[in-house]
Amino acid sequence: MISSNLLAVFYLISGVLFILALRGLSSPETSRRGNLFGIIGMAIAIGVTIISVGNFSTGFLYLLVLMLIGGSIGSLIAFKIPMTAMPELVAGFHSLVGLAAVFVAISAFLNPEVFNLGSPGNIKIASLIEMSLGAAIGAITFTGSIIAFLKLRGIMSGSPITFFGQHYLNLFLGLSLIGLIFYLCKTQVDTWFWIIIAISFLVGILLIIPIGGADMPVVISMLNSYSGWAAAGIGFTLENTALIITGALVGSSGAILSYIMCKGMNRSFFNVILGGWGVTDQKSSSSSSKEQKPVKNGNADDAAFLMKNASSVIIVPGYGMAVAQAQHALREMVDVLKKNGVKVSYAIHPVAGRMPGHMNVLLAEANVPYDEVFELEEINNDFASCDVAYVIGANDVTNPVAKSDPESPIYGMPILDVEKSKSVLFVKRSLSPGYAGIDNDLFYRDNTLMLFADAKKMTEEIIKNL
Amino acid sequence: MEIDPFIFRLSIFILSIFIGYYVVWSVTPSLHTPLMSVTNAISSVIIVGAIIAALAGESGNVFDTANIFGYLAIILAAINIFGGFLVTQRMLAMYKKKKDKK
Numbered sequence: 001m002i003s004s005n006l007l008a009v010f011y012l013i014s015g016v017l018f019i020l021a022l023r024g025l026s027s028p029e030t031s032r033r034g035n036l037f038g039i040i041g042m043a044i045a046i047g048v049t050i051i052s053v054g055n056f057s058t059g060f061l062y063l064l065v066l067m068l069i070g071g072s073i074g075s076l077i078a079f080k081i082p083m084t085a086m087p088e089l090v091a092g093f094h095s096l097v098g099l100a101a102v103f104v105a106i107s108a109f110l111n112p113e114v115f116n117l118g119s120p121g122n123i124k125i126a127s128l129i130e131m132s133l134g135a136a137i138g139a140i141t142f143t144g145s146i147i148a149f150l151k152l153r154g155i156m157s158g159s160p161i162t163f164f165g166q167h168y169l170n171l172f173l174g175l176s177l178i179g180l181i182f183y184l185c186k187t188q189v190d191t192w193f194w195i196i197i198a199i200s201f202l203v204g205i206l207l208i209i210p211i212g213g214a215d216m217p218v219v220i221s222m223l224n225s226y227s228g229w230a231a232a233g234i235g236f237t238l239e240n241t242a243l244i245i246t247g248a249l250v251g252s253s254g255a256i257l258s259y260i261m262c263k264g265m266n267r268s269f270f271n272v273i274l275g276g277w278g279v280t281d282q283k284s285s286s287s288s289s290k291e292q293k294p295v296k297n298g299n300a301d302d303a304a305f306l307m308k309n310a311s312s313v314i315i316v317p318g319y320g321m322a323v324a325q326a327q328h329a330l331r332e333m334v335d336v337l338k339k340n341g342v343k344v345s346y347a348i349h350p351v352a353g354r355m356p357g358h359m360n361v362l363l364a365e366a367n368v369p370y371d372e373v374f375e376l377e378e379i380n381n382d383f384a385s386c387d388v389a390y391v392i393g394a395n396d397v398t399n400p401v402a403k404s405d406p407e408s409p410i411y412g413m414p415i416l417d418v419e420k421s422k423s424v425l426f427v428k429r430s431l432s433p434g435y436a437g438i439d440n441d442l443f444y445r446d447n448t449l450m451l452f453a454d455a456k457k458m459t460e461e462i463i464k465n466l
Numbered sequence: 467m468e469i470d471p472f473i474f475r476l477s478i479f480i481l482s483i484f485i486g487y488y489v490v491w492s493v494t495p496s497l498h499t500p501l502m503s504v505t506n507a508i509s510s511v512i513i514v515g516a517i518i519a520a521l522a523g524e525s526g527n528v529f530d531t532a533n534i535f536g537y538l539a540i541i542l543a544a545i546n547i548f549g550g551f552l553v554t555q556r557m558l559a560m561y562k563k564k565k566d567k568k
Contacts, residue, residue: 011514018508019485025493025501028561035500035554038508042547049514055521059533063520066537070544077545078552086499086557093506093550096542100512103539107519111532114522126472224502231509236475238515244475248482250505253490257498350495357498364496364560371563375495 010048015245017041087354095145101138101230134233136200141226143204158213225254264350266412298449300461310387312343320393324455327366349397389421507550513543
């Protein structure tokens with residue numbers, strides 16, 4: 001059919017196209033071409049694999065039908081999904097990659113001859129290690145992503161679930177996985193293989209339940225990384241370069257994103273993974289006397305007046321904007337302001353929302369040009385010279401306590417210097433503290449006006465008053 | 467002495483990690499969500515393993531356990547490939563520059 005050398009060259013080409021796909025994302029202009037490269041790479045990989053197997057009997061028919069079914073489901077989801085649900089979608093997709101890795105590992109274990117790995121009960125040791133690792137990481141990715149999905153979707157509470165000895169249990173399970181893989185290699189008894197997968201499923205659940213809702217950006221990036229390592233593990237088993245290259249790319253991509261997210265919160269990766277904040281919250285939020293402080297309560301009219309007479313406005317969106325689906329109303333408001341000669345820009349904190357880049361996608365959906373949207377480092381100095389900061393659905397990322405109070409759990413976290421602008425408008429449903437459970441000093445300042453309402457309704461009200 | 471092919475694959479793996487590292491740092495932060503969805507789509511290249519598992523078994527015995535797992539993995543990966551690339555395409559189509567520049 002096709003020589004294995006030629007096949008390897010084709011897989012290499014796929015791998016290169018995947019690198020170009022990621023490379024394209026360095027700017028929005030080149031990104032669409034990048035995605036096309038990715039699609040071509042995938043088509044090549046699938047095409048040459050089918051040709052190399054050279055089995056065009058009934059099995060091939062099933063393959064086509066199944067790909068058609070999967071493809072239609074995937075396409076339907078891709079077109080129907082609202083942009084606000086992107087974090088859940090990505091978590092859901094990660095779980096599928098994880099499970100697919102487990103399934104491929106299982107079939108390689110059951111039928112090793114097909115992949116030239118030896119015979120059942122006498123599989124090459126190296127292959128056995130690789131496929132167990134692939135299956136274990138895949139299984140962890142699968143259940144972990146399911147939990148992340150349930151939390152993001154709101155089916156499961158976003159608050160951390162912790163119990164006594166949790167970390168020790170995880171440690172024990174992790175060590176026992178290593179032991180079991182060793183045992184499997186020694187004995188080649190398939191029971192161990194099933195136990196490895198079962199324990200990995202359990203580890204995936206245990207790993208994600210103690211992590212709170214606001215830490216989801218880290219979790220999603222981490223699971224992204226895991227799905228890559230699982231693919232790489234299977235790639236080694238199948239001796240397939242396309243899979244190895246892709247696995248490494250995805251693995252390092254997810255790891256970098258996790259790092260950026262952790263840095264955005266000034267927390268170490270382990271601190272997030274071991275579930276930190278949930279426990280310390282209780283102390284700071286229980287001191288209810290703080291809530292008695294006076295706040296300036298404003299309405300849409302006041303806000304419209306302030307912004308109309310401003311010369312520059314910076315908008316700070318957060319997760320609340322996504323929940324209220326307020327991005328379109330926000331864009332309309334900005335359009336009106338711009339007509340009045342107000343300079344408007346958007347400031348985005350690295351961990352705003354529930355996944356990396358979440359806010360940017362929502363603003364792009366509402367037709368906000370991407371060159372008006374700025375990252376924290378680019379815009380933070382502009383707050384000092386801006387008249388109004390319009391904070392819509394964000395809280396912790398503006399909290400000056402991160403700079404002033406070493407006791408605070410968010411101390412050291414980079415924040416948007418909203419406090420430096422002449423006046424601050426906070427659109428919020430209530431005074432309740434953010435996900436970190438910390439009171440925000442800004443609420444009680446003289447130049448802050450609180451707008452207690454749903455983000456979308458308030459923005460619409462403001463438009464009417466402009 | 468002959469070098470084990472595993473070492474070559476390991477080299478590819480390690481070098482790819484470095485490529486991934488530098489390429490991903492060059493991704494603009496505003497495109498981090500599309501980055502996640504596209505990495506998700508390309509990691510579904512695991513479908514090649516599924517195809518081999520499903521088709522390469524003894525012919526005439528299509529529903530061997532190993533094959534069935536292959537077929538299941540094909541469905542999952544196909545959902546991901548189509549869903550991942552299309553949703554990325556949909557997102558990227560939304561990123562526009564200021565209108566007055568055109």
